[in-house]
Amino acid sequence: MEPFVSKSEAAEIVKVARVRAGTSWAEIAEAIDRPAPWTVAALLGQHPVPQAEAAQVGQMLGLDAAVVEALQAQPTRAGLEESLSDPTIYRFSEALAVYGPAIKELIHEEFGDGIMSAINFKVDVARREDPDGDRVVVTFDGKFLDYRW
Amino acid sequence: MEPFVSKSEAAEIVKVARVRAGTSWAEIAEAIDRPAPWTVAALLGQHPVPQAEAAQVGQMLGLDAAVVEALQAQPTRAGLEESLSDPTIYRFSEALAVYGPAIKELIHEEFGDGIMSAINFKVDVARREDPDGDRVVVTFDGKFLDYRW
Amino acid sequence: MEPFVSKSEAAEIVKVARVRAGTSWAEIAEAIDRPAPWTVAALLGQHPVPQAEAAQVGQMLGLDAAVVEALQAQPTRAGLEESLSDPTIYRFSEALAVYGPAIKELIHEEFGDGIMSAINFKVDVARREDPDGDRVVVTFDGKFLDYRW
Amino acid sequence: MEPFVSKSEAAEIVKVARVRAGTSWAEIAEAIDRPAPWTVAALLGQHPVPQAEAAQVGQMLGLDAAVVEALQAQPTRAGLEESLSDPTIYRFSEALAVYGPAIKELIHEEFGDGIMSAINFKVDVARREDPDGDRVVVTFDGKFLDYRW
Amino acid sequence: MEPFVSKSEAAEIVKVARVRAGTSWAEIAEAIDRPAPWTVAALLGQHPVPQAEAAQVGQMLGLDAAVVEALQAQPTRAGLEESLSDPTIYRFSEALAVYGPAIKELIHEEFGDGIMSAINFKVDVARREDPDGDRVVVTFDGKFLDYRW
Amino acid sequence: MEPFVSKSEAAEIVKVARVRAGTSWAEIAEAIDRPAPWTVAALLGQHPVPQAEAAQVGQMLGLDAAVVEALQAQPTRAGLEESLSDPTIYRFSEALAVYGPAIKELIHEEFGDGIMSAINFKVDVARREDPDGDRVVVTFDGKFLDYRW
Amino acid sequence: MEPFVSKSEAAEIVKVARVRAGTSWAEIAEAIDRPAPWTVAALLGQHPVPQAEAAQVGQMLGLDAAVVEALQAQPTRAGLEESLSDPTIYRFSEALAVYGPAIKELIHEEFGDGIMSAINFKVDVARREDPDGDRVVVTFDGKFLDYRW
Amino acid sequence: MEPFVSKSEAAEIVKVARVRAGTSWAEIAEAIDRPAPWTVAALLGQHPVPQAEAAQVGQMLGLDAAVVEALQAQPTRAGLEESLSDPTIYRFSEALAVYGPAIKELIHEEFGDGIMSAINFKVDVARREDPDGDRVVVTFDGKFLDYRW
Amino acid sequence: MEPFVSKSEAAEIVKVARVRAGTSWAEIAEAIDRPAPWTVAALLGQHPVPQAEAAQVGQMLGLDAAVVEALQAQPTRAGLEESLSDPTIYRFSEALAVYGPAIKELIHEEFGDGIMSAINFKVDVARREDPDGDRVVVTFDGKFLDYRW
Amino acid sequence: MEPFVSKSEAAEIVKVARVRAGTSWAEIAEAIDRPAPWTVAALLGQHPVPQAEAAQVGQMLGLDAAVVEALQAQPTRAGLEESLSDPTIYRFSEALAVYGPAIKELIHEEFGDGIMSAINFKVDVARREDPDGDRVVVTFDGKFLDYRW
Structure with missing residues (x-):
């Protein structure tokens, strides 16, 4: 099977990729036309990101396909204690x-x-x-x- | 020594006395001229209530002197887990x-x-x-x- | 101030009083015309009991006024762990x-x-x-x- | 020894493979003729899956042999806290x-x-x-x- | 309402009363014709004791009526941690x-x-x-x- | 240094190898002439297995030398919570x-x-x-x- | 036996008595000639208070003999979590x-x-x-x- | 995507690299002109290190670019329990x-x-x-x- | 039933009574001819004290009969955490x-x-x-x- | 950067290497002229081992340089719960x-x-x-x- 990444791994990758790309959360939120808090929470793994928005973020931040796939998955919103x-x-x-x-x-x-x-x-x-x-x-x-x- | 009551006992007494008096939290807050969330938090033991306000609430709700005294005490804002x-x-x-x-x-x-x-x-x-x-x-x-x- | 009882004390009293009265939970539920699970949960302190129903249960089980008062209070549905x-x-x-x-x-x-x-x-x-x-x-x-x- | 996968790893793999295959849990359950809740719980590692059913799911989702083997193992139903x-x-x-x-x-x-x-x-x-x-x-x-x- | 005792209070009372009466657990078990482990567990609050057996133990150990009543109550078998x-x-x-x-x-x-x-x-x-x-x-x-x- | 495996890794390996070999715990116990509960506990890492018995189990199940070595190590019998x-x-x-x-x-x-x-x-x-x-x-x-x- | 009070009960009594007496911690510390942090910690139960100092505080705050006795006891410095x-x-x-x-x-x-x-x-x-x-x-x-x- | 290291991995790397380089914390603090406690806490992952200071430390200790990048990241100051x-x-x-x-x-x-x-x-x-x-x-x-x- | 005291209550009573009596642990241990660590542990509730020794300690410290009885009881050596x-x-x-x-x-x-x-x-x-x-x-x-x- | 090992990894490696070398803890302690309990605790990661002693143990047990380095590091003596x-x-x-x-x-x-x-x-x-x-x-x-x- 092709490799896959978990939603929490994807969140870590997104955080680093965003800094490397020099992009703000606000710019990402604007690009996908969603409120900033929803956008950040979703990219950190707390909401499933719809396919189009995930693809767009993937393009902005240069994410691998497996990361884009993970962003779309249904989360288990467990444990950030x-x-x-x-x-x-x-x-x-x-x-x-x-x-x-x-x-x-x-x-x-x-x-x-x-x-x-x-x-x-x-x-x-x-x-x-x-x-x-x-x-x-x-x-x-x-x-x-x-x-x- | 005169008996004393703890701030958490005072909070329980205030809750029952308020219902028995048929008074709303909003009315108490208005009477002492404080915002309602501050008023409720303070009467539930999370802030020291100044003497005048404590006395006024005591009169509105028919509280004992030891309860009025407890409302004024400096809280340890510990443990509502x-x-x-x-x-x-x-x-x-x-x-x-x-x-x-x-x-x-x-x-x-x-x-x-x-x-x-x-x-x-x-x-x-x-x-x-x-x-x-x-x-x-x-x-x-x-x-x-x-x-x- | 008149004495008062907490909702958890009231729950313990109701449990003993029900056995002493030889009354089933089903009979209490039927008397106040509520579903049995709601009735039991409410009398065990998990819901506020409306005044009329609390009074009726008080009469059936011979409860003190302070217990009937406690049944009506808004619960903090905390901690049965x-x-x-x-x-x-x-x-x-x-x-x-x-x-x-x-x-x-x-x-x-x-x-x-x-x-x-x-x-x-x-x-x-x-x-x-x-x-x-x-x-x-x-x-x-x-x-x-x-x-x- | 040949590599092996744990039941919890197998569960993660099944979840991703199912989405990639575009197959619903209901379709999997129907294919192996089991109730859906049993099927999902078993594939998530809470029940041993009989050999025939494990093989069939493996074929539907394109699972490796080690994953199919893991699905059949007796679980320790511990800790999803x-x-x-x-x-x-x-x-x-x-x-x-x-x-x-x-x-x-x-x-x-x-x-x-x-x-x-x-x-x-x-x-x-x-x-x-x-x-x-x-x-x-x-x-x-x-x-x-x-x-x- | 008549006073009542909890099952855990009853257990403590039974333990002291048994020593004071100079009676062994084995003698109590024999008197009520039950296996010793069941008898001890039940008297320590882990099983409801039927009315006749509870009364007999009450007589052997000189227990108050409220204790005998508590022995018969349905236990919540919680927490001996x-x-x-x-x-x-x-x-x-x-x-x-x-x-x-x-x-x-x-x-x-x-x-x-x-x-x-x-x-x-x-x-x-x-x-x-x-x-x-x-x-x-x-x-x-x-x-x-x-x-x- | 040569690679080594921990006792808990060895336990996981033994469990899979036993199923793959189609061997029962009883057969293993009989082969090394030990009671079954001792045998299983020891192979799951709760007792040190003597060298001869470890070698024999290694042969029956096709275990690597590092696994056989781990079975002989003194365990820290900690934490299966x-x-x-x-x-x-x-x-x-x-x-x-x-x-x-x-x-x-x-x-x-x-x-x-x-x-x-x-x-x-x-x-x-x-x-x-x-x-x-x-x-x-x-x-x-x-x-x-x-x-x- | 004469009644006694625990060190934590004594601490609660001291806190109320100090407010009622209108005395500051600094004044108490000066009176017994000790640093203020030591004085407060000791009166809150974390150090044994020598007899003379305990007696003097008792007089300043009008404490009962059993409270003065408790202040002198060796503490178990446990649990303020x-x-x-x-x-x-x-x-x-x-x-x-x-x-x-x-x-x-x-x-x-x-x-x-x-x-x-x-x-x-x-x-x-x-x-x-x-x-x-x-x-x-x-x-x-x-x-x-x-x-x- | 280029590999990245977490702030806690970076902290472990810094600790080893500092010993290998034979450099004291005080020397590092002096080199970047910051107080020593701030410097150590920041390099252990508790503060974001500004780019110039991170680069300078990276040069002193021979750190990889990904480590220098991690030192600059905003920390989640969580959990050193x-x-x-x-x-x-x-x-x-x-x-x-x-x-x-x-x-x-x-x-x-x-x-x-x-x-x-x-x-x-x-x-x-x-x-x-x-x-x-x-x-x-x-x-x-x-x-x-x-x-x- | 006569009142009784628990072993932990008895321990608190012994500690206070010993100080009031001006008696050292060593003197008590010598009086009952037991090693000091055993004596202190037993009087603090961790061992059953034989009847003669319990009576002698009771007399030395002026303990009530219920306390002497509690000292003899079999302890549950639980929880001093x-x-x-x-x-x-x-x-x-x-x-x-x-x-x-x-x-x-x-x-x-x-x-x-x-x-x-x-x-x-x-x-x-x-x-x-x-x-x-x-x-x-x-x-x-x-x-x-x-x-x- | 050269690879490094943590002190807890070093401890695991030492334990295996000692068994493989057929050397007792007492022999190691004698070789470095330290008390046995100190020696074992230090090699298990609870004390920094001075350079000469670490090198000597490394030679006796055939340890890699990174392990010898880890033995010398200042420990965080945390968590063996x-x-x-x-x-x-x-x-x-x-x-x-x-x-x-x-x-x-x-x-x-x-x-x-x-x-x-x-x-x-x-x-x-x-x-x-x-x-x-x-x-x-x-x-x-x-x-x-x-x-x-």
């Missing part, structure tokens, strides 16, 4: 530990018993200028789902 | 597992090497109406801090 | 370990990339007679949610 | 955390002290059409075993 | 770590793909005299269950 | 969780304070015919060691 | 994760193979004014111990 | 376990509610001569950040 | 991590395949004077047991 | 679990508050003849370090 201790990612976990129960109370007060979907969901990362130092603004936006039997 | 498996809170962890590395890439692309502060930080919980079902919109907003020696 | 090693529950975990990836493949093949909702969801427990020994048939039935940005 | 955080699989764990104790109570009420076998057991994955969105229906069907000395 | 580091129990875990895979191979060679049931199961503890020092002989005896769809 | 979730092995852990404390009580009642040795120890796996289904009978047989200063 | 997720403490763990291996390399380069003692050790916490925002300066100062047989 | 049990590093964890809560109290007393930044942060490792044995002095120096909504 | 992080105990774990595999090699070289018994075992704690600082000398002394089928 | 479940090593952990708190009490009684150093430390493994079976005698011998600010 080791990266959760990276300080840039950890701060979100810390905020969740501090504010999670408060967020839960306010969701229930506003919507009743239920959850914010993480499937019918999008995320945005933005910069907001501020004289005291610019701010990172990350928005989690998911459909409310009520507990329904 | 058991509540992270609650589905309403878990979805945020799942979104972070799926999108955390992508968020990290985009922060670095936009700001350089650094983090979103979880201390100089605020969070907002809102409802956005949508014909396909209203949406929970949670915004994490923290100052960017660059790695600086 | 210690009960997962009970053999009757463990077999479901084992089946999930053996068949989980296969179930995932078949969901993707039939529906595309997405999940079975555990919120818009119901479960059924039934007996199916079989000459080789009757069978436990447990059905998980949840709305399909596709990954949608 | 990392895949349990995949959202599609996790929802079943979450449902089990919420409803497991209730399922246990109802099994005991209907059958007495005992368990649903996970060995004399079958699972089914089906789509049920629903105007509010089609549903994933997964049925766990195992022989009841009573605690018997 | 902390006692697994006791040296007397640990040696069985060690033997299983050393010989478990070999036992598995021999079960498959003799019976095919399947398991020894731990439900349709009994255990025996015996002394075998030996000039080099008497031996503890523990027999696990469970029905073979073959993997059957 | 991942295989403990295999259902065939797990049932023994489950039985130990349910009956371990009872076994401990009965050992102490019969022998006093001490343990069953897991070193001066043997294990047997047998089939016992039974009209209700044949049974797996596993006997743990170790010298009693009393706590002695 | 749950407080390590507090953001104020966590930042030190994070700095250690990022710089620990570098610190190790530099200790070995400067001193050779060995460690900084955590027993013959002192710590200092200070404020350093800075126009860009004042800084927390924490100094770990321990005797070098070389690996010596 | 296994090295935390090294005695030289562990002593810092132990000191943090013993003094962490005291440090936290003193920071709050001096600065109010907030943290020492681990991002706007520097660390120093020094030797202090002492007649009773020289001492390792490690200084953590980070900007104070107050909890600010 | 939280105390393993105490620095005085941890150093033994660290030494074991560093030297354990070497000790194992030397036992096998001297004795063959087997273990040092931890049951037929004694331990000694002594001071050895040394001009460079007195030394703690702890001797583990157990019977060799060879792996014997 | 998987080998702690080996029965020969585990018995020391068990003895520590049973006697650790007693050893701690006796150290404090004899020396005051402090620890046995694991750095200024040596260990000895010896055989003591005994008519009831020879004994393994392992001595831990470390300098006492008192808690000193």
Whole structure:
């Protein structure tokens, strides 16, 4: 059988190839006409990339066919736990530990018993200028789902 | 010595007292003139509540003096891990597992090497109406801090 | 403040009171006109019980007012991990370990990339007679949610 | 000695080869005349595949002899824990955390002290059409075993 | 409501009461006409004790009614993990770590793909005299269950 | 230096070579005149195999010299934890969780304070015919060691 | 026997009594003529407090005799792991994760193979004014111990 | 695609190359005009090394281009947990376990509610001569950040 | 039933009572004519104390009858894991991590395949004077047991 | 760059090479004039081996230059946790679990508050003849370090 690469190997290859090509994530996202967070997450192995978009990224970054094939595969979205201790990612976990129960109370007060979907969901990362130092603004936006039997 | 209550006991008492008093979190937040997420997090033990605000909440909810005292104490913001498996809170962890590395890439692309502060930080919980079902919109907003020696 | 009981204490009290009253779960479910799995899960602390139903169960089982109050409270559906090693529950975990990836493949093949909702969801427990020994048939039935940005 | 492949390597190879061959799991299951969930679980390494069926799958997917040999080997059905955080699989764990104790109570009420076998057991994955969105229906069907000395 | 005791509290009470009464486990087992391992396991909270046997043990050991009631309750057979580091129990875990895979191979060679049931199961503890020092002989005896769809 | 193989690699090689040779564990045990459980455990890396026996097994299964050398090495009997979730092995852990404390009580009642040795120890796996289904009978047989200063 | 309190209970009591008395840690440290970090650590249960100092603190804060007794007891310096997720403490763990291996390399380069003692050790916490925002300066100062047989 | 090396592989390569070249960490730090702790941490993979400095180190140590490239990559500062049990590093964890809560109290007393930044942060490792044995002095120096909504 | 105390409660009571009585462990050991390490371990709940010795200690320390009863009970020697992080105990774990595999090699070289018994075992704690600082000398002394089928 | 081997790879190579050379640990220790426990620990990667001794061992065992280089490298003494479940090593952990708190009490009684150093430390493994079976005698011998600010 022809050799193949796993989705996590493909993610590592994409990260190096992007730097070597001198291409930004934003340029890749624009080229395939998708939001940047979706694009990066998908290229890092968290979403299947449709064939046309995978091929286009492959061309931009000079990826082997086996890498392009891996990008299209259905992911098992498992286990990035080791990266959760990276300080840039950890701060979100810390905020969740501090504010999670408060967020839960306010969701229930506003919507009743239920959850914010993480499937019918999008995320945005933005910069907001501020004289005291610019701010990172990350928005989690998911459909409310009520507990329904 | 007079009896005292811990901050986690105080949080449990506040939750029951609020339901018995028929008061919403929004009403408490308005009464003490603070944002709702801050108010709920603080009353659940994640922030020290200033004396005046603690006294006012105590009066609204009929809390004992030892509970009001506990609300003012400096918290050890430790360990809510058991509540992270609650589905309403878990979805945020799942979104972070799926999108955390992508968020990290985009922060670095936009700001350089650094983090979103979880201390100089605020969070907002809102409802956005949508014909396909209203949406929970949670915004994490923290100052960017660059790695600086 | 009047004393209060937690939802997990209420669950322990309900279990003992039900046996002392000689009442089956099925009879309680029928009395409040709800499916049995929902009823048992809710009385064990996994769902808020509406006021009327909580009061009716309180009367059937002779529960104190504070227990009836606890049944109505919004749960934090956290942490039953210690009960997962009970053999009757463990077999479901084992089946999930053996068949989980296969179930995932078949969901993707039939529906595309997405999940079975555990919120818009119901479960059924039934007996199916079989000459080789009757069978436990447990059905998980949840709305399909596709990954949608 | 001739080279050999492990069952987990064989599972990865089968997944890629199936996509390359453009064959569905349902077609493979039909070809070897086995239920689809059994077929997928077995090809992913959770059951030994009989020689004839392994050979037939090998031919359909163009597998090497060492892969066909691995499919027939007796598995150690150990440790898929990392895949349990995949959202599609996790929802079943979450449902089990919420409803497991209730399922246990109802099994005991209907059958007495005992368990649903996970060995004399079958699972089914089906789509049920629903105007509010089609549903994933997964049925766990195992022989009841009573605690018997 | 009358006070109640949990099954684990009942187990602790039984252990002390047995020593105070100067009664051996063997005498209790004989009095209720059950095998000793079943009797001890049940009184330590791992099986429901039928009403007559529970009452008889209650009388032998002078147990309160709430303890006798607890002995009859359906157990959640969860979590004795902390006692697994006791040296007397640990040696069985060690033997299983050393010989478990070999036992598995021999079960498959003799019976095919399947398991020894731990439900349709009994255990025996015996002394075998030996000039080099008497031996503890523990027999696990469970029905073979073959993997059957 | 000549290449070498680890004991765990040797175990994997032995398992495949045995199937390819069409030889049963019982035949190997008979050939080297050792009990089957000892033989299998040793070949799976849990005991050092004496030189003559290792050579004989190497000849029966066509093993390389480095594999035969590895079989003779002193093992570190560490860590098979991942295989403990295999259902065939797990049932023994489950039985130990349910009956371990009872076994401990009965050992102490019969022998006093001490343990069953897991070193001066043997294990047997047998089939016992039974009209209700044949049974797996596993006997743990170790010298009693009393706590002695 | 007279009632007694554990060292961790004493720590909780001291924390509340100090706030009620309106006394700073610095004032307590000055009163007993010890460095502030030692004083706080000792009163939080990490060091035995000599009798005279314990008595003096007891008088300052109005502590019961059993609390004063507990302050003098030899601690088991075990387990503050749950407080390590507090953001104020966590930042030190994070700095250690990022710089620990570098610190190790530099200790070995400067001193050779060995460690900084955590027993013959002192710590200092200070404020350093800075126009860009004042800084927390924490100094770990321990005797070098070389690996010596 | 050209081969690439990960940051952790690069770290291992740097450590060996430095010893082979007979160069001290201090010399490398001086050559690139950076503090030694920053230099070592960065070369061990905890910071991105700017292009000029990476090239210079590559020349000093005779590193391949792919290693020099890896040194420049943005790190995921994840997971050095296994090295935390090294005695030289562990002593810092132990000191943090013993003094962490005291440090936290003193920071709050001096600065109010907030943290020492681990991002706007520097660390120093020094030797202090002492007649009773020289001492390792490690200084953590980070900007104070107050909890600010 | 009369109240009873657990062995771990008894251990806490003994520790406080010993300090209050101004009695050393050595004096207690001498009074009951047992080695000090055995005496302390037994009074801390790790061995059953014979009736006469338990009574004598009870009289020396003024213990209640329920405590004396608890000292005699058969222990479950489980779980002191939280105390393993105490620095005085941890150093033994660290030494074991560093030297354990070497000790194992030397036992096998001297004795063959087997273990040092931890049951037929004694331990000694002594001071050895040394001009460079007195030394703690702890001797583990157990019977060799060879792996014997 | 020339290839290199890690210290753990070097340890595996040394173990095999020693058996192939038919050399005992005692002979190696004698050849380099070091105590046997230090020698074995160092060759297994827990200490840096000085150049002359490393070269001598390399000659005795026929090791490659890269292995001899690895023996000299400064170790990260991390993580042998998987080998702690080996029965020969585990018995020391068990003895520590049973006697650790007693050893701690006796150290404090004899020396005051402090620890046995694991750095200024040596260990000895010896055989003591005994008519009831020879004994393994392992001595831990470390300098006492008192808690000193």
